[in-house]
Amino acid sequence: MRHVVKEKSLEDEEEESLNRQRLTSARREALSLYRDILRATRFFMWPDSRGVLWRDVLRENARREFEEARFEKDPEAVTRLLIGGRDAVESALEKLAEKQRHQIQKERGDGR
Template identity: 70%
Template sequence: MAVATRARGSELLRALAATRGPPPAAAAAAQLRSIHEGPDTIDELLDRHLSKKSPSSSSSLLDDDAAEALARRRLTSTRREALALYRDILRAARLFEWPDERGVPWREALRANARREFEEARGERDPEVVARLLIGGRDAVEQALERVAEASRRAVQAEEAKRRGGA
């Protein structure tokens, strides 16, 4: 009896829907069914509630997971590299003890400049740009350290020459 009532109710709903005119876009995509109307077969139940995965979609799902893991590793590694570069800049800045023309020690100016540059680049998401910034920053630190080392060598050599000449 309930099956006969359900069948009449669904016929009534279909007829009512047909007289109203074209259904809205969202309803047109879905089949016209009552909430209380269940699936007719097991296959229909499975089709409605389970997403079938083809072999290619499961491999693409694995590819998506692998791509996400790779992106996460890249993000983590670039974050580590950026932090390492920032620490190296702060360590290198300790070597710049002399003041600039305003009387501010160079180490303070370098620390402030590094902080500003890192803050400006914080929101950068393009991996190529991030890599370029990291490489450029690393090169700049190495060049600055080489210049300080060379100036220190020259100062030591001048001091030794002065001692030899004065002794």
């Protein structure tokens, strides 16, 4: 029985290298997003209805979502997840800032 060994063409090697670069870039972006989530959760220091700090709830959910997406290979899906994650962090921080502004206005007596 003969074994056929397919030699990689230069084009295949370039494609493989490009895919590795994309993966490395996406991995870096995912780690950056995860760190940003952890930093952002520091501001959520009040308990939920069960008495658990929102900070801990948010961190647990982020960890679970990252673990679920850990082996995703589709570049489009990875990009969608990263963009969605960034949007969620920004939105949560904007809402928190807005609530704090309203609270400050209310305490000053000029609550609009």
